[in-house]
Amino acid sequence: DYKFWRTQPVTKFDEKIDDEGPIDSCKTPDDIPDSPYPLLKEFEWDTMDLSNPDVIKEIFDLLYANYVEDSDSTFRFNYPPRFLDWALRAPDFRPDWHIGVRVAGTRKLVAFISGIPVRLRVRNKTIPSAEINFLCIHKKLRSKRLAPLLIKEVTRRVNKQGIWQALYTAGVVLPKPVSTCRYYHRSLNWTKLNEVGFSPLPPGMTKAKMIAKYKLPSITSIPGLRLMRRDDIGQVYDLLVAYLNKFELAPVFNKEELLHWLMHDYGTESVSNDENDKNRVVWAYVVENADGVITDLVSFYTLPSTVIGNPMHDNLVAAYQFYYASTAGLALPRTHPECTALLKNRLLVLFNDALILAKNLGFDVFNALTLLDNPLFLDDLKFGAGDGYLNYYLFNYKAFPIDGGYREDGKL
Numbered sequence: 001d002y003k004f005w006r007t008q009p010v011t012k013f014d015e016k017i018d019d020e021g022p023i024d025s026c027k028t029p030d031d032i033p034d035s036p037y038p039l040l041k042e043f044e045w046d047t048m049d050l051s052n053p054d055v056i057k058e059i060f061d062l063l064y065a066n067y068v069e070d071s072d073s074t075f076r077f078n079y080p081p082r083f084l085d086w087a088l089r090a091p092d093f094r095p096d097w098h099i100g101v102r103v104a105g106t107r108k109l110v111a112f113i114s115g116i117p118v119r120l121r122v123r124n125k126t127i128p129s130a131e132i133n134f135l136c137i138h139k140k141l142r143s144k145r146l147a148p149l150l151i152k153e154v155t156r157r158v159n160k161q162g163i164w165q166a167l168y169t170a171g172v173v174l175p176k177p178v179s180t181c182r183y184y185h186r187s188l189n190w191t192k193l194n195e196v197g198f199s200p201l202p203p204g205m206t207k208a209k210m211i212a213k214y215k216l217p218s219i220t221s222i223p224g225l226r227l228m229r230r231d232d233i234g235q236v237y238d239l240l241v242a243y244l245n246k247f248e249l250a251p252v253f254n255k256e257e258l259l260h261w262l263m264h265d266y267g268t269e270s271v272s273n274d275e276n277d278k279n280r281v282v283w284a285y286v287v288e289n290a291d292g293v294i295t296d297l298v299s300f301y302t303l304p305s306t307v308i309g310n311p312m313h314d315n316l317v318a319a320y321q322f323y324y325a326s327t328a329g330l331a332l333p334r335t336h337p338e339c340t341a342l343l344k345n346r347l348l349v350l351f352n353d354a355l356i357l358a359k360n361l362g363f364d365v366f367n368a369l370t371l372l373d374n375p376l377f378l379d380d381l382k383f384g385a386g387d388g389y390l391n392y393y394l395f396n397y398k399a400f401p402i403d404g405g406y407r408e409d410g411k412l
């Protein structure tokens with residue numbers, strides 16, 4: 001019955017959308033209360049200072065034991081501290097959008113929610129927004145209606161900055177997804193995936209056959225494929241903007257933001273651009289042709305999961321597909337038959353190379369969603385449909401459903 005969500009400016013399940021735009025009437029930051037929502041007296045709000053590694057470690061510890069699990073509690077996301085630093089201290093982040101709840105007496109961190117600023121393009125409108133993530137409540141404090149308080153408090157702090165819209169994703173179904181994607185998984189280390197219970201042996205198959213099915217060459221095939229450097233940013237920016245322009249929902253980055261998301265701090269004076277650095281969280285590669293033109297971008301980030309109660313393995317390391325772009329077919333109209341053929345052929349080799357790179361870096365599985373142009377290559381590259389779905393939500397913005405995600409005509 002969504003007692004809380006019913007009170008919020010979100011699209012209802014049965015609502016008929018007539019036009020796109022904000023749901024609430026227009027307010028100003030002065031209309032918003034200056035002080036935090038009251039908590040039960042044993043708890044207190046805290047602004048988490050992520051420049052302090054001890055504070056990141058506290059958030060890490062909370063998430064490590066209490067964050068998202070799969071449906072049968074075999075795996076729990078295990079975001080490394082370096083990942084939290086990357087995800088939460090993005091350009092122009094606001095420290096007061098990193099919100100903790102502590103036990104008043106002991107100062108123990110028992111809940112967290114975060115926001116970062118993002119500009120979102122929904123079709124032809126660009127909306128200054130917050131992206132809300134890492135909502136987590138300690139297992140001992142579940143089902144006490146604390147989540148609605150965290151959500152209202154982050155909303156208050158975002159509204160105080162004159163921002164009225166937000167994007168968030170969740171596995172759970174709430175009113176009402178603007179889009180839903182399915183997770184797909186491509187085995188890189190089938191034996192380990194089988195041992196942790198992620199990949200059962202299909203009937204009539206042998207282990208040897210499964211290993212052979214997922215075998216990959218040891219070296220990549222595309223000439224000019226190499227790790228991205230910071231000085232590629234001009235070309236990579238233009239390429240990604242042109243590519244994302246095809247889709248109905250996309251972030252709008254400036255070059256500084258894109259450098260953060262693709263390069264973190266690699267290749268700066270303080271951190272080298274070593275592909276094998278154990279602290280790395282994101283890998284970005286480009287294809288540079290003989291004329292020095294960058295024709296393709298592919299990237300992924302690392303997200304380990306704790307394997308709960310398995311005698312052989314305690315960790316599963318997944319590479320998650322991140323931003324990519326290709327010039328293949330980009331100059332042709334989307335409905336032109338050559339357009340899809342060119343793009344499909346290119347993405348097949350590009351992502352086969354990405355799988356090889358990820359395999360060589362030691363990842364166990366490569367995950368992707370059914371977004372962007374992924375449906376062109378997921379099956380051919382032996383990705384399998386997973387159990388999980390990811391729902392995309394907009395706060396205080398009604399929009400026509402986004403299905404498949406292409407703008408204009410020529411849906412695949």
Ligand code: YNC
Pocket residue numbers: 001002003004005006066067068069130132133134135136137138141142143144145146147148151154155158159163164165166167168169170171172174395
């Ligand atoms: C969820 N994931 O429906 P109703 S994703 C939003 N996102 O409300 P209580 C959620 N709402 O149905 P618990 C939600 N999960 O009565 C549950 N809810 O209207 C709703 N899990 O609250 C739920 N992290 O405190 C119900 O539930 C109400 O103690 C119940 O806490 C929930 O980060 C939770 O999956 C998820 O830590 C914190 O189970 C807890 O169970 C937990 O009684 C494991 O809450 C970790 C986990 C969620 C990951 C994520 C995105 C969060 C988006 C939040 C919404 C943001 C809106 C925009 C705000 C800014 C606006 C501006 C401008």
Ligand code: MG
Pocket residue numbers: 137141142143144145146147
């Ligand atoms: Mg609760």
